[in-house]
Amino acid sequence: xxxxxxxxxxxxxxxxxxxxxxxxxxxxxxxxxxxxxxxxxxxxxxxxxxxxxxxxxxxxxxxxxxxxxxxxxxxxxxxxxxxxxxxxxxxxxxxxxxxxxxxxxxxxxxxxxxxxxxxxxxxxxxxxxxxxxxxxxxxxxxxxxxxxxxxxxxxxxxxxxxxxxxxxxxxxxxxxxxxxxxxxxxxxxxxxxxxxxxxxxxxxxxxxxxxxxxxxxxxxxxxxxxxxxxxxxxxxxxxxxxxxxxxxxxx
Amino acid sequence: xxxxxxxxxxxxxxxxxxxxxxxxxxxxxxxxxxxxxxxxxxxxxxxxxxxxxxxxxxxxxxxxxxxxxxxxxxxxxxxxxxxxxxxxxxxxxxxxxxxxxxxxxxxxxxxxxxxxxxxxxxxxxxxxxxxxxxxxxxxxxxxxxxxxxxxxxxxxxxxxxxxxxxxxxxxxxxxxxxxxxxxxxxxxxxxxxxxxxxxxxxxxxxxxxxxxxxxxxxxxxxxxxxxxxxxxxxxxxxxxxxxxxxxxxxxxxxxxxxxxxxxxxxxxxxxxxxxxxxxxxxxxxxxxxxxxxxxxxxxxxxxxxxxxxxxxxxxxxxxxxxxxxxxxxxxxxxxxxxxxxxxxxxxxxxxxxxxxxxxxxxx
Numbered sequence: 279x280x281x282x283x284x285x286x287x288x289x290x291x292x293x294x295x296x297x298x299x300x301x302x303x304x305x306x307x308x309x310x311x312x313x314x315x316x317x318x319x320x321x322x323x324x325x326x327x328x329x330x331x332x333x334x335x336x337x338x339x340x341x342x343x344x345x346x347x348x349x350x351x352x353x354x355x356x357x358x359x360x361x362x363x364x365x366x367x368x369x370x371x372x373x374x375x376x377x378x379x380x381x382x383x384x385x386x387x388x389x390x391x392x393x394x395x396x397x398x399x400x401x402x403x404x405x406x407x408x409x410x411x412x413x414x415x416x417x418x419x420x421x422x423x424x425x426x427x428x429x430x431x432x433x434x435x436x437x438x439x440x441x442x443x444x445x446x447x448x449x450x451x452x453x454x455x456x457x458x459x460x461x462x463x464x465x466x467x468x469x470x471x472x473x474x475x476x477x478x479x480x481x482x483x484x485x486x487x488x489x490x491x492x493x494x495x496x497x498x499x500x501x502x503x504x505x506x507x508x509x510x511x512x513x514x515x516x517x518x519x520x521x522x523x524x525x526x527x528x529x
Numbered sequence: 530x531x532x533x534x535x536x537x538x539x540x541x542x543x544x545x546x547x548x549x550x551x552x553x554x555x556x557x558x559x560x561x562x563x564x565x566x567x568x569x570x571x572x573x574x575x576x577x578x579x580x581x582x583x584x585x586x587x588x589x590x591x592x593x594x595x596x597x598x599x600x601x602x603x604x605x606x607x608x609x610x611x612x613x614x615x616x617x618x619x620x621x622x623x624x625x626x627x628x629x630x631x632x633x634x635x636x637x638x639x640x641x642x643x644x645x646x647x648x649x650x651x652x653x654x655x656x657x658x659x660x661x662x663x664x665x666x667x668x669x670x671x672x673x674x675x676x677x678x679x680x681x682x683x684x685x686x687x688x689x690x691x692x693x694x695x696x697x698x699x700x701x702x703x704x705x706x707x708x709x710x711x712x713x714x715x716x717x718x719x720x721x722x723x724x725x726x727x728x729x730x731x732x733x734x735x736x737x738x739x740x741x742x743x744x745x746x747x748x749x750x751x752x753x754x755x756x757x758x759x760x761x762x763x764x765x766x767x768x769x770x771x772x773x774x775x776x777x778x779x780x781x782x783x784x785x786x787x788x789x790x791x792x793x794x795x796x797x798x799x800x801x802x803x804x805x806x807x808x809x810x811x812x813x814x815x816x817x818x819x820x821x822x823x824x825x826x827x828x829x830x831x832x833x834x835x836x837x838x839x840x841x842x843x844x845x846x847x848x849x850x851x852x853x854x855x856x857x858x859x860x861x862x863x864x865x866x867x868x869x870x871x872x873x874x875x876x877x878x879x880x881x882x883x884x885x886x887x888x889x890x891x892x
Contacts, residue, residue, distance in 0.1 A: 297721035300801030301829035303771035305721045312766055324560075339559045339769040341793055346769025348559070351830045352837060423562045423767070423793035426672055430767075467672055484561070486662055492561040 294319075294367060296360050297344075301351050306363055307344040312432055312461075316343045317420050319367070321497040326366045332359065340496045341421045342430070377498050379416070381525040382464065382479050384455055384502040385510035386412075390478040392450070397440055397457065397474040409504065411435045412476060417462060417500045425467040427484030427492050431500060434462050442472040453478045455502070464500075477502070480513035481524045488520055537604035539653055541686040542637065545595015547747070550657070550676040550688075551650075551788075553586030555665035559769070559792045566667035566675065569648045569747060569788050570808030572836060573612035573708055577652035580609035580629045580703050580844045582693065588659075588666040590651040590682065594642035597682070599651065601632040606690060607654035608632045611703055613646010613812045619700075627703035629846050646812045658689035669789055671748070701846035707839050710809040712817050715802055716824045716832070717775065721768075722797035726777075727760045734783070734799055737820040741813045747789040750810065756781040759797065767795040773802030773810075785810060803829040805836045 297305040306323060309316035324340040327347070331338075334354030339346040349359055386409045388394060398408040417431035434457060442458040449468045450456065456463045458473030465471070466483045479502075483493050494500070503525075505513065513523045541548075551574065554567025568574035568591055575585035583589075590597065592615070609629040610617055617624040618639045624630070626649070632638055640649065659666060659677060668676030677686055723731060739754035752775075763779045770776075774786045776796040785802065786794070802810060803824065813819070824832075 298718050298801070298826060299721050299769065299771040299798065300718050300773055301803055301826050301833065303769070303801070305768060307721075307768075310766060337557060337559050339792065341768045342766050344768045346559075346771070348771065351826070352833060355830070356826050421767070421793065422560060424791050426558070426561055426563045426674070428562045491663065492558075496560070 294323075294363075296363070298356070299346065301356070302349060304347045304349065304356065304359055304363075305344050306347065306367075309343045312342050312420065314418060314432070317418070317432075317497075320345050323363065323367055324496070327363075332362045335359070339423075341423065342432075376528060378494075379499040379501065379527050380494055381501050381503050381527070382481055383505045383509070383513055383523055384413075384477040384479050385505050385507060386477045387507040387510070389507060390451075390510065391476050393447070393474040394476045397438075397476055401437060401440055403437065408438065408476065411437045412457075412462075413502050413504050415501075419494055419496055419498045419500055420461075421496045422492075422494075425465065425469060427466040427482075427494075429464045429483060429494055429500070431462040431464070434460055438462075440474060443474070444472075446470045446472045450475045451478060453480065453482070455479060478510070479524075480505075480510050480517050481522070482517050485517075485520065488522075490522075493522065493524065536658065536689050536691055537606050537634075538602040539590075539606065539688040539690060540600050540602050541682050541684055541688075542598040542600055543684045544597045544682045544686075545593060546681065547593035547595050548597050548682040549591050549668035549670070549747075550588055550659065550666050550682070551591045551668060552588040552666045554788070555663050555667045555669070555675065558663055562792050563663065563674070564669050564672070564789055564792055565772075566665075566669040566747075567788050568650065569811035570612055570650075572805075572808045572840075573648070573812075574650045574652075575840055576627070576703065576705050576708060576844060577609045577611040577650040579840060580611065580627075580846065581607050581652050581654040583652055583654060585840060587652065588657045589653070592640055592649050592651060594647055596639070596641040597651070598637060598639050599632075600637050601634050602687065603634070604692070605631050605633045605636075606692065608638070609652045609703060610638075610640060610649055611652075611705060611708060612649025614643045615646060615649045616641040616643040624700070625702040625849070627705050627708060628700065628849070629703055630700040645814065647814060648811060653688075653690050655690045655692040658691055671789060699846070700849045702849055704845040704847055707836070710812070712809060712813050712819045714822050715810050715819055716806050716829065717800035717802050717821050718826060718829055719800045719823050720798070721801075722765060723799050725759050725761045725763075725765070725797035726757065726799055730757050730760070731799070733757060735821050735823055738818040739783075739820065740816050740818050741810070743815045745815070747787060749787060749790065750785040750813075752783045752785065754783075757783065757799070763796055765795055765797055767793045770794050770798070771801055773804070773807050774798045775800045775802065787811065803832060805829075805832040 295307045308319045320340050335349045337348040417433040420432050439460045454465045454475045455477040456473035551568045554565035578587045611627040614626045662675045673679030733755045739752045742751040742753045744751040776798045778796045
């Protein structure tokens with residue numbers, strides 16, 4: 279699978295497609311590639327609808343290139359919903375709010391970065407070169423999904439674009455930072471994966487008992503701050519006690 | 530912990546795999562990757578709850594073909610079971626598969642897989658005294674959310690119930706003909722990615738015949754049938770997944786994504802099962818054949834409206850006469866005739882007093 283990151287002028291400005299996912303979910307699709315301009319339109323529509331949710335809508339799920347609207351068809355019919363969305367896309371085409379930028383501590387020690395050496399070898403890099411590339415980039419959080427708080431990041435440097443594994447590897451630990459298919463993921467729950475574990479964050483992107491159970495949202499930016507193993511252990515304990523160890527700044 | 534005066538306890542004596550606590554689902558967090566979970570068969574779940582006077586989306590025990598044995602501690606409990614055609618017994622006496630009864634302190638209710646169906650629901654009148662996660666009791670075992678410590682129920686679990694109202698000393702069959710759903714046809718709305726398949730593949734998808742494979746759980750039902758081919762590859766940029774989405778991965782074997790599905794995914798989804806037919810598919814046993822029928826959004830919404838109307842009339846409980854009659858005799862009876870309907874807002878369902886027909890235990 280190739281993930282295009284080139285802006286596509288045709289899809290970045292044209293009218294969205296409305297696709298049905300059954301009679302209780304509507305997909306508003308702005309394009310079919312991973313593209314910041316398309317994702318901006320998704321997030322702008324999401325923000326507008328959340329600010330003033332039409333009666334009968336239940337949940338909005340932003341993804342790379344589309345917004346899924348879960349609705350109760352006994353309260354709002356499909357055509358009325360499409361009309362509301364069309365009005366909203368006209369109003370919000372200018373863009374979304376100012377995203378926050380998160381700095382997430384990440385330990386690249388091979389004790390935690392289980393697949394770093396394997397990935398570096400495939401990419402014809404040294405371990406240190408791979409880490410340097412990963413740390414220098416600023417990532418966009420395109421969407422959250424798959425498991426609670428899991429973040430999908432775009433903006434992976436070309437040197438770290440790697441195919442997914444042909445077959446999944448055994449489950450990684452919670453907090454794993456992974457690369458695969460031209461994307462990067464921060465995974466708060468242990469899961470089997472076809473991606474490569476290149477680091478681990480002590481931060482908990484989801485914590486049930488914390489006031490903000492979910493730390494980040496689609497549309498925010500993110501950078502990784504390299505830490506050593508001792509710092510990781512320290513921050514891990516602080517995170518376990520409820521402290522937020524990532525830093526947030528409004529750009 | 531001692532139960533307060535108004536409380537009683539459901540104690541699990543033994544549980545097969547896959548018995549969980551489920552309410553109507555953990556809604557509002559899909560954008561953060563949190564699956565709603567909730568019942569596999571929402572219609573049966575609502576029926577059991579309404580039969581004990583609970584709101585339709587209250588927390589109930591979802592029981593798989595693994596079965597369960599429960600008893601009441603520290604008082605009696607009003608309970609109801611509805612869903613697939615399971616084999617139920619109380620004190621060793623057989624009961625109908627959809628039933629409301631008072632579970633006396635120390636009485637043992639056994640629920641086992643029966644002739645048909647894969648899931649049934651045990652609802653208890655009152656409120657479950659278990660902490661919620663993100664506003665819901667719904668259990669999602671893959672992420673450890675909800676229920677009891679995010680896991681399935683096991684022998685020894687004790688569930689505190691704050692009882693509502695006073696149990697009525699009657700046992701009766703729940704009159705819920707809407708739970709007798711033949712599997713033959715499952716209705717779908719095509720899309721959102723049916724344009725990833727050529728017309729002949731859409732036709733093959735609708736014609737089937739399909740059956741549910743043994744590989745199935747609360748997350749997904751794998752289907753067996755014709756192998757579908759994609760016209761435009763099988764990788765899409767991940768997007769949202771609704772319950773009942775039928776995704777077709779590279780091997781051409783469709784997978785129906787159910788209550789515990791992931792929130793997003795990257796395979797083309799050829800169609801989505803309509804809400805009113807989700808429970809019908811969930812109840813299917815492996816091997817039973819069916820086909821898909823494409824319907825319009827308007828038809829799907831009409832089916833939803835019909836289902837909502839059924840439940841809004843309330844649940845009727847038929848007094849149970851402890852006698853056995855032949856199926857031929859029972860088939861000759863009009864079990865609906867002459868009953869008095871209750872409304873869901875009533876404290877407890879109204880019992881038919883005008884005409885009492887015996888109901889056979891159908892296992």
